[in-house]
Amino acid sequence: MTQNLDALSTDTPTDYESLKARIGVLSDSMPKRLLQCAKYALANPDKIALGTTAEIAGAAGVQPSTLVRFAQTLGFDGFSQMQQIFQGQLVGRSNEYTERLSKIRESGTNTPGSILGNFIARSKQSLDELLLQVDTIALDQTIEALAKAETIHLLGLRRAFPVVSYLHYTLGKMGVRTNLLEFTGGILEERVQFINENDALFVATFSPYSPEVVDFASKAFGRGVKVLSLTDSVLSPVARVSSTVMEVHEAEHGAFRSLSTTMCLATSLAVAVGDARKWKSLS
Amino acid sequence: MTQNLDALSTDTPTDYESLKARIGVLSDSMPKRLLQCAKYALANPDKIALGTTAEIAGAAGVQPSTLVRFAQTLGFDGFSQMQQIFQGQLVGRSNEYTERLSKIRESGTNTPGSILGNFIARSKQSLDELLLQVDTIALDQTIEALAKAETIHLLGLRRAFPVVSYLHYTLGKMGVRTNLLEFTGGILEERVQFINENDALFVATFSPYSPEVVDFASKAFGRGVKVLSLTDSVLSPVARVSSTVMEVHEAEHGAFRSLSTTMCLATSLAVAVGDARKWKSLS
DNA sequence: TACAATTTTGAATAAATATTCCACTTGTAG
DNA sequence: CTACAAGTGGAATATTTATTCAAAATTGTA
Numbered sequence: 001m002t003q004n005l006d007a008l009s010t011d012t013p014t015d016y017e018s019l020k021a022r023i024g025v026l027s028d029s030m031p032k033r034l035l036q037c038a039k040y041a042l043a044n045p046d047k048i049a050l051g052t053t054a055e056i057a058g059a060a061g062v063q064p065s066t067l068v069r070f071a072q073t074l075g076f077d078g079f080s081q082m083q084q085i086f087q088g089q090l091v092g093r094s095n096e097y098t099e100r101l102s103k104i105r106e107s108g109t110n111t112p113g114s115i116l117g118n119f120i121a122r123s124k125q126s127l128d129e130l131l132l133q134v135d136t137i138a139l140d141q142t143i144e145a146l147a148k149a150e151t152i153h154l155l156g157l158r159r160a161f162p163v164v165s166y167l168h169y170t171l172g173k174m175g176v177r178t179n180l181l182e183f184t185g186g187i188l189e190e191r192v193q194f195i196n197e198n199d200a201l202f203v204a205t206f207s208p209y210s211p212e213v214v215d216f217a218s219k220a221f222g223r224g225v226k227v228l229s230l231t232d233s234v235l236s237p238v239a240r241v242s243s244t245v246m247e248v249h250e251a252e253h254g255a256f257r258s259l260s261t262t263m264c265l266a267t268s269l270a271v272a273v274g275d276a277r278k279w280k281s282l283s
Numbered sequence: 284m285t286q287n288l289d290a291l292s293t294d295t296p297t298d299y300e301s302l303k304a305r306i307g308v309l310s311d312s313m314p315k316r317l318l319q320c321a322k323y324a325l326a327n328p329d330k331i332a333l334g335t336t337a338e339i340a341g342a343a344g345v346q347p348s349t350l351v352r353f354a355q356t357l358g359f360d361g362f363s364q365m366q367q368i369f370q371g372q373l374v375g376r377s378n379e380y381t382e383r384l385s386k387i388r389e390s391g392t393n394t395p396g397s398i399l400g401n402f403i404a405r406s407k408q409s410l411d412e413l414l415l416q417v418d419t420i421a422l423d424q425t426i427e428a429l430a431k432a433e434t435i436h437l438l439g440l441r442r443a444f445p446v447v448s449y450l451h452y453t454l455g456k457m458g459v460r461t462n463l464l465e466f467t468g469g470i471l472e473e474r475v476q477f478i479n480e481n482d483a484l485f486v487a488t489f490s491p492y493s494p495e496v497v498d499f500a501s502k503a504f505g506r507g508v509k510v511l512s513l514t515d516s517v518l519s520p521v522a523r524v525s526s527t528v529m530e531v532h533e534a535e536h537g538a539f540r541s542l543s544t545t546m547c548l549a550t551s552l553a554v555a556v557g558d559a560r561k562w563k564s565l566s
Numbered sequence: 567t568a569c570a571a572t573t574t575t576g577a578a579t580a581a582a583t584a585t586t587c588c589a590c591t592t593g594t595a596g
Numbered sequence: 597c598t599a600c601a602a603g604t605g606g607a608a609t610a611t612t613t614a615t616t617c618a619a620a621a622t623t624g625t626a
Contacts, residue, residue: 031603046374049333053584063605068585079584080612087333090373115558116422116551120414123547127403127410136396143395158452162445166542169441233325234307235318249326251547258550259449260543264406264534267541268399275398314573314623336614346575351615362614363582 012075016045016089019082022074030073033062037070041086049086053079115253122251123260129249130261141244142228143269147276149200149226155181156204157213162259163204163230163266170267174274183212192219204230205238206250206257217241230262295358299328299372302365305357313356316345320353324369332369336362398536405534406543412532413544424527425511426552430559432483432509438464439487440496445542446487446513446549453550457557466495474499483509488521489533489540500524513545 013019023038030038040060041048047056053064060067071082146152152171156164168180181191195201201220205213214237221227221241229242232249239245248265250257296302306321313321323343324331330339336347343350354365429435435454439447451463464474478484486500497520504510504524512525515532522528531548533540 033604050370050374052582054582064584065586065606066604069604091329091333115555116417116548117414119547119551119554120410123543124407124410127407127543131400131403134399139395139399159449161452162449162542162546165448166442166445169444170539233322234303235310235321235325239307253550253554256453256550256554259445259546260406260410260550263445263542263546264402265399267536267539267543268395268402271402271536271539272395272398316574335612337612347613348576348615348617349574352574 012077012081013085016085019074019085026073033066034070034073036060036062037067041070045086045089048083049090118253119251119258119260122253123258126249126251126258126261127264130265133247133249134265135246138244138246139269139272142246143272143276145200145226145228145243146202146269146273148198150196150198151177151179151200153179153181153195153199153201153220155201155213155216157183157210159206159257159259160204160213160230163262164202166263167202167266167270170270171273174270174277176273176277181216192216192223195220195223195225197224200226200228202228202230203238203242204262205236206232207236209237214238214241230265295360295364296368299368302357302368309356316349317353317356319343319345320350324353328369329373331366332373401536402534402541402543405536406541409532409534409541409544410547413548416530416532417548418529421527421529422552422555425529426555426559428483428509428511428526429485429552429556431481433479433481434460434462434483436462436464436478436482436484436503438484438496438499440466440493442489442540442542443487443496443513446545447485449546450485450549450553453553454556457553457560459556459560464499478503478506478508480507483511485511485513486521486525487513487545488519489515490519492520497521497524513548 013022020042023042027035027038037060040056044059047059051059053067057064057067068079071077071079074082076082152167154164154168164180168178171178201217203213203217209231217227217229217238218241221243227242228244228246229236229238230246230248231238232247234245234247236245246265248262250259250261252258296305303325306325310318310321320343323339327342330342334342336350340347340350351362354360354362357365359365435450437447437451447463451461454461484500484503486496488496492514500510500512500521501524504526510525511527511529512519512521513529513531514521515530516522517528517530519528529548531545533542533544535541
């Protein structure tokens, strides 16, 4: 890494990169104990982010006060200020990106561009989170169940409806038999009896959860039908009446949630199911 | 996530998964404020990991003492003990991220995880592209036209249908009058005469472009109605019969395209229109 | 409607944590 | 060898932070 000129300036570092650069520059002229701090900090950034001065000092073999002097040498007010930089690094760069954009948003009033920029940033963050937090076991189970099912019944109202209607279209295009359950005129309940034991019910529901959807899933589950659900929290009432639950946290802006991340997962699901069916039909 | 029986035991959770499961089980019997804590914790685990009781309580809209009670309800000694679980999750995750990505890269393209990882990566790329290439003038014009319209008529078939049905729901929630045009039984054409001059027609269509949609847009445009279109190319046949055209390039994997980026744009559009209407109604 | 039980609040308190300060040590130049 | 500066340790302090508790509000019930 080439040395950063910013590190020579005297004001406090604002991100992890400039902090590292600053340490690199100053380490030459550091006395023994401060160098010990520097080495420990670079080797254990997580510990700095989460520990207390006493803990860290103990682990690094110095006194708590030395840790404070170390932070001050780097240009910080004290240890706590330096710690925040390490904490920010721990949470991830995606957060920083979001913060920058939302600051831009705050400065100008809700211009269309800033709203879009904000949603883009949040969606990217939400996608990262999906990659990290997705329960691959639940995903595999869902795909397997959907691949085996004779007919896939799809249910989702309000914000979840676009998700199931998309699956209806995409799975249909792949030759999978799907049945999009619509809620027109309260006849939904009776439909549960037409769901076969070889079928599967895919339910999408997000807070605030529609009672009709939960009821329907509950009845189907009671009849022994495989219920695969996609929801936004383990607190979802549909979780208790599902064979498998997949969780997805959507990007939001104020009270409004996107469907960006959910659609990404839905598409993957559809492709994976189509793929699994292809292998099945060949064997 | 599949339900965890361990959550029923009474000793303190030792990892993030069992903590989530515990919350899921206990949430039924939780009073209002504790439920608030539960929801906030599941939605903002990072904040719990790094914040102080005062900060977190403020953000979650409860008292610091309520946070402590929440932790105790889950079986912890106090808030600090619970916080350690969240911190552990945070550290584990940041190490896991690159690991998980490289594992996905190594595995073939047929495993569910790799399909999802692929879509996530492509969606993020596609979102970046949207931020860079979006035509802000067209975006502004579209928002302005939709904000002015008396009724917004929404049209989209196949893969575009989830987009307009989402707009129908979200705009409706904001008190905007929308009319979702459905194509059941070929009576669509006649509907064009019910579109007022003060109305707007929002059309979404992607390759392969449905002729019915293009025809309808063409007729409406001929009658002097504002036609705002969302499509995937300037070569789209709908572009020639539109007042304003917005372009979005969706993430794809083989022959299958997601709706991730499109939904991000649609959400922003809805929020911006809702916002613009609010200002209008106040003046 | 009134009573009991539960839940919430917010100030008081206890615990912990960061920071400061000064005596002491170490290294160094004259 | 001395004197001086720089660096260090650790107790003392100020600050922040978690936790407790009793009064008030809410909820459920007879």
